[in-house]
Amino acid sequence: MDTQSLLREIDAEIAELQRARTALAAIESAAAKKRRGRPPETSLLEPNTPRKKRTLSPAARTRTAAAQRKHWAKQKASKKTP
Numbered sequence: 001m002d003t004q005s006l007l008r009e010i011d012a013e014i015a016e017l018q019r020a021r022t023a024l025a026a027i028e029s030a031a032a033k034k035r036r037g038r039p040p041e042t043s044l045l046e047p048n049t050p051r052k053k054r055t056l057s058p059a060a061r062t063r064t065a066a067a068q069r070k071h072w073a074k075q076k077a078s079k080k081t082p
Contacts, residue, residue: 056064
């Protein structure tokens with residue numbers, strides 16, 4: 001093999017390796033930019049948008065209070081009988 005053909009082969013291999021490196025770097029940078037999971041809460045809301053206050057209707061408030069009283073009674077009864 002003469003020197004010129006050897007140099008051409010080396011140059012071709014270097015070019016191939018550079019293309020492979022460029023492709024790997026592009027994949028790595030794309031993976032670094034992509035975030036997995038739910039986005040931060042601040043990106044979901046528009047800036048300076050106040051949240052609406054959620055209110056219960058009087059009937060719902062009565063049902064919740066009755067259920068809570070029932071829960072407390074059950075807890076109190078279970079403590080009396082050890």
